[in-house]
Amino acid sequence: DTAVSQTPKYLVTQMGNDKSIKCEQNLGHDTMYWYKQDSKKFLKIMFSYNNKELIINETVPNRFSPKSPDKAHLNLHINSLELGDSAVYFCASSQRGQGEYEQYFGPGTRLTVT
Amino acid sequence: DAKTTQPPSMDCAEGRAANLPCNHSTISGNEYVYWYRQIHSQGPQYIIHGLKNNETNEMASLIITEDRKSSTLILPHATLRDTAVYYCIVAGANSKLTFGKGITLSVRP
Numbered sequence: 001d002t003a004v005s006q007t008p009k010y011l012v013t014q015m016g017n018d019k020s021i022k023c024e025q026n027l028g029h030d031t032m033y034w035y036k037q038d039s040k041k042f043l044k045i046m047f048s049y050n051n052k053e054l055i056i057n058e059t060v061p062n063r064f065s066p067k068s069p070d071k072a073h074l075n076l077h078i079n080s081l082e083l084g085d086s087a088v089y090f091c092a093s094s095q096r097g098q099g100e101y102e103q104y105f106g107p108g109t110r111l112t113v114t
Numbered sequence: 115d116a117k118t119t120q121p122p123s124m125d126c127a128e129g130r131a132a133n134l135p136c137n138h139s140t141i142s143g144n145e146y147v148y149w150y151r152q153i154h155s156q157g158p159q160y161i162i163h164g165l166k167n168n169e170t171n172e173m174a175s176l177i178i179t180e181d182r183k184s185s186t187l188i189l190p191h192a193t194l195r196d197t198a199v200y201y202c203i204v205a206g207a208n209s210k211l212t213f214g215k216g217i218t219l220s221v222r223p
Contacts, residue, residue, distance in 0.1 A: 004157075041199070041215075042213070042215075043152075043158065043201075043213040044213070045210050045211070045212075048210065056210055090157050090158070092157070092158075102148070102160035102163065103150075103158075103160060103211065104160065105157030105158045105159065106157050107156060107157050108155075108156070108157050
């Protein structure tokens with residue numbers, strides 16, 4: 001069984017559209033994340049939720065809105081898509097412990113905005 | 115900004131040990147050293163982490179110097195499937211992971 005899954009795997013859309021990416025984890029973790037990896041391969045955290053509460057919100061345009069209906073799901077909705085939003089988006093999850101933790105990543109969603 | 119420094123690339127022969135170095139001279143006492151890797155087009159994969167002591171698991175060994183200012187990830191018997199970008203990350207308790215450029219390991223036949 002896939003630990004962290006994302007849908008869709010590929011997403012091609014036009015500028016100005018609104019789209020969502022879904023993420024689910026079956027690891028029983030209490031923390032989930034969204035990362036963006038741009039064309040230069042830099043991987044940057046965007047958001048983190050712990051038990052459905054937002055705990056990390058990096059400098060991300062407010063066109064990006066994460067939603068966590070429960071602790072196993074963290075979806076990413078993007079409004080008014082721009083060319084610069086083209087990237088691979090990774091979801092991840094972890095269990096917050098006393099200090100150390102490993103993150104498990106999904107396979108990624110490749111978003112192409114034309 | 116990443117708190118670690120890694121060479122941009124290295125290669126090793128298949129079946130040999132791959133020793134990947136990482137400098138983290140500004141590491142704080144409560145910060146851990148994590149290693150992740152990203153095989154082409156896949157999501158990053160956790161490898162190992164440590165605080166002070168050397169660690170070993172089924173994937174790799176992590177050697178941390180006594181002053182904790184540097185570490186080495188050791189893949190004991192590299193295979194072609196180990197070709198990937200390896201990230202050395204320093205992070206405190208429950209804090210975010212900041213990925214740098216990593217080191218590209220190429221395993222040659």
